[in-house]
Amino acid sequence: MPELPEVETTVRGLAQFLDGERITSVRLNRPNLRRPFPPDLVQVMAGAQVTGLSRRAKYGLIHLDRDATVIFHLGMSGRWRIDPSQPDKHDHMVVETADHQFALCDPRRFGSVDLVDTPALDTWPQFASLGPEPLGPLLTPQHLKAALKDKVQTIKLCLLDQRVVAGLGNIYVCEALYRAGISPLRKGGKVTRPQLERLVPHIVEVLSQSIRDGGSSLRDYAAPDGELGYFATRFAVYGREGEPCSNGDGGIIRRIQQGGRSTWYCPKCQK
């Protein structure tokens, strides 16, 4: 379930074993994921030294010497498997260092791998249009007020739009709106100033908590077959159709469709 916290957790887990190491080999088991693999990917990666790892929105970045950065996206089902004891038929790219093996496994193949000149990262098209990082200083009520101005789309869909905020996905939009008491059906432009003042810290909090929970499973990475991954958070509304609202207000969690995807919310306390 790769949204921002999962990608952040993945990057931190990879960094433990990959940062500073030299890549000894790269194997591609298929020509493409969502997009074709870059033609020079193997040539650039093999023999390169990893100089650092980072994250932007839901993208993970592996910085190499020679001014190149490998950018991976996990799509819906992607994950990195570290030192797997068995190959998986959906391991599409396998990277090796002297001491470890890293397999990018993605059954649904909605993910991607790109190679970008490090100095040109900011102008990479997929990055150029992204909104602010939700855990950075630029996500403010003022920013949201301006970004949502005159929007007739619902706030749910506005927050999924990576140009408004970068890194939120279906789970955390549902959870943040619930915590902030904002109806997912409200038009973006109609979200009030006090609601936006509440929303920003709730976005920060729910993402931060999830990263913390993910971090607690980092010890698993060292285990054989350790899989980067998916922390066990209990969601307040996501996937809880029909259950009572945990605010104790007597509301029943409802599921609706918005933009072809499910939204869960409490009609009683989200206004």
Added chain:
DNA sequence: CGTGTGCCCTGACAGC
């Protein structure tokens, strides 16, 4: 431009 729809792909699970 903004907005809405459908599709990319495999696997898990429920119901028969």
Added chain:
DNA sequence: TGCTGTCAGGGCACAC
């Protein structure tokens, strides 16, 4: 033990 239908963390192309 199958089948069939539904749904799933995302993003993009395309139609208005």
